[in-house]
Amino acid sequence: MIELVDPRGGSRPAPQALAPRPGPPAARRIGFLCNEPAHLSGPHFQPYTVALEAALRERLGVSRFDHEVKPVLSRPADDAQLDRLVGCDGVINGLAK
Amino acid sequence: MPAVREAEGDPTAWPSAIDPLTWPELSYRLGLTDGLPTFPPERSVVDRLVAGSGLPPEFSIGPVPPSGRVATIEAVAANAAMAGCLPEHLPVVVAALQAMLEPRFNLAGVVTTTHPCWPLVIVSGEVVTDLAMATAESVFNGGGARANAAIGRAVRLVTWNVGGGRPRYPVQEVFGHPGRFAFCIAETPAQPWPPFHEARGVRGASAVTVFACEAPQSAAHWGVTTAGNPGVGRQWLELYADQMRARGNSNTHTMGEILLVITPSVARTLAAEGWTREAVQDFLWQRARRRLGEIRIRADGRPAVGPGDRYEWWPPWVDQTDPNASVPVAWSPGDIHVVVAGADSIPWGVVCPSWGHLGGFAVTRALDGAP
Numbered sequence: 001m002i003e004l005v006d007p008r009g010g011s012r013p014a015p016q017a018l019a020p021r022p023g024p025p026a027a028r029r030i031g032f033l034c035n036e037p038a039h040l041s042g043p044h045f046q047p048y049t050v051a052l053e054a055a056l057r058e059r060l061g062v063s064r065f066d067h068e069v070k071p072v073l074s075r076p077a078d079d080a081q082l083d084r085l086v087g088c089d090g091v092i093n094g095l096a097k
Numbered sequence: 098m099p100a101v102r103e104a105e106g107d108p109t110a111w112p113s114a115i116d117p118l119t120w121p122e123l124s125y126r127l128g129l130t131d132g133l134p135t136f137p138p139e140r141s142v143v144d145r146l147v148a149g150s151g152l153p154p155e156f157s158i159g160p161v162p163p164s165g166r167v168a169t170i171e172a173v174a175a176n177a178a179m180a181g182c183l184p185e186h187l188p189v190v191v192a193a194l195q196a197m198l199e200p201r202f203n204l205a206g207v208v209t210t211t212h213p214c215w216p217l218v219i220v221s222g223e224v225v226t227d228l229a230m231a232t233a234e235s236v237f238n239g240g241g242a243r244a245n246a247a248i249g250r251a252v253r254l255v256t257w258n259v260g261g262g263r264p265r266y267p268v269q270e271v272f273g274h275p276g277r278f279a280f281c282i283a284e285t286p287a288q289p290w291p292p293f294h295e296a297r298g299v300r301g302a303s304a305v306t307v308f309a310c311e312a313p314q315s316a317a318h319w320g321v322t323t324a325g326n327p328g329v330g331r332q333w334l335e336l337y338a339d340q341m342r343a344r345g346n347s348n349t350h351t352m353g354e355i356l357l358v359i360t361p362s363v364a365r366t367l368a369a370e371g372w373t374r375e376a377v378q379d380f381l382w383q384r385a386r387r388r389l390g391e392i393r394i395r396a397d398g399r400p401a402v403g404p405g406d407r408y409e410w411w412p413p414w415v416d417q418t419d420p421n422a423s424v425p426v427a428w429s430p431g432d433i434h435v436v437v438a439g440a441d442s443i444p445w446g447v448v449c450p451s452w453g454h455l456g457g458f459a460v461t462r463a464l465d466g467a468p
Contacts, residue, residue, distance in 0.1 A: 001114040001115060001116060002114060002115060002116075002117050002137060002139045002140070003113070003114050003139065004111075004112065004137060004139060004140065005138045005139075005143040005171060005172075005174070005178075006111050006117060006138075006172070006175065007129060007165065007172060007175035007176045007178075007179060007254065007258040007259070008129075008172070008258045008259060008260065009161070009166040009167055009168050009169065009172035012251050014298030018378070030198055033449035034292040037409065039405045039406065040408075041409075057191040066386070072409065072410055072454065074203065074206045074210075074455040074456060075455070075456075080115070088125065095187050
């Protein structure tokens with residue numbers, strides 16, 4: 001018999017704490033971060049955000065929406081973009097081809 | 098005595114001890130291999146490999162994407178044992194993994210992309226001789242040398258077992274890349290220029306560079322007269338430039354970095370004609386280009402040069418409104434990596450396009466530096 005060492009490595013890094021839940025509905029500000037410009041990956045994220053905005057206004061009373069678009073989908077958003085989204089109560093990030 | 102001591106009723110549980118003859122089937126059942134057979138990561142072997150790394154077993158290289166599980170030296174050594182590494186190979190394996198985990202390399206993207214690229218480990222300097230690495234015939238498939246194959250394989254197994262990079266979920270690679278089994282070459286010491294890592298600004302006797310690229314594409318010297326041709330080197334470079342600017346590669350559309358590997362005889366001929374490595378890079382950067390109108394094309398066949406057609410990743414000096422703008426395949430001459438390897442027989446070159454602007458950029462680490 002031989003003893004083996006598990007090649008799958010150790011535990012995942014400790015998860016970070018969840019962000020605190022936002023306050024009263026009337027104060028909410030939501031950001032949209034699209035992963036790539038529409039002319040590169042397809043035009044569908046923008047119509048999707050329009051539908052989401054309508055739903056969020058109606059159901060949660062969101063009053064402000066900010067929009068950012070990353071120039072390249074495979075790299076993280078740069079600090080300037082993240083700084084512009086810092087004040088949001090939530091950010092919806094995605095891509096829709 | 099049972100062949101495998103396992104948690105009763107759980108075939109996926111990690112066994113405390115096994116009959117070594119059962120390792121092959123166990124490794125497949127637990128998903129610890131991408132299909133090729135491996136050696137068992139036996140405790141005494143792993144301990145020797147850890148000692149060879151010069152680092153404590155609990156030392157963390159970092160979380161390996163996409164799983165985020167932490168690669169300790171012990172885990173790396175276990176995968177290195179499965180790959181057939183010797184203790185003296187571990188510093189190279191560790192340096193390669195550390196380089197891959199640098200943020201600019203974007204390993205998460207490289208592992209999971211649809212594109213057929215994979216980190217090529219390029220070893221240069223004195224360690225090539227010390228480890229008896231293959232630099233000549235069949236250099237891209239190990240050259241028959243244990244070091245080349247084992248180091249490349251160990252890197253792969255870490256991404257498989259620690260990183261969890263499995264086909265389909267989450268690896269979306271459309272066709273695959275044969276280098277995903279093992280992808281390691283060594284630069285020949287017998288060449289007219291300084292070692293590759295010195296050209297990249299890394300001092301030291303030895304170094305490891307990782308660069309995510311496609312499998313080598315042959316650029317054979319068809320139609321070029323060698324005998325009595327004092328400018329044959331330039332003609333070879335023109336031929337390589339033509340291969341580099343193929344319409345189907347990501348470099349042509351997004352720039353980034355690209356690799357050219359030439360045989361020692363090509364390097365000697367170029368040097369005799371007065372070419373330095375830098376001059377080769379400059380020349381290729383000027384020649385490996387396409388007209389913008391050949392790169393971006395609308396459905397009706399006209400060049401796509403309107404405001405809505407812009408590529409944000411191209412530098413501002415590319416006039417994207419001009420269909421005759423000349424677009425290089427790399428951001429700068431320094432992003433065209435030139436390595437000397439392969440058989441010292443027929444003059445030949447191979448081009449390895451990259452993942453373009455998305456990641457896998459070359460990262461070089463000295464082997465005699467701190468971890």
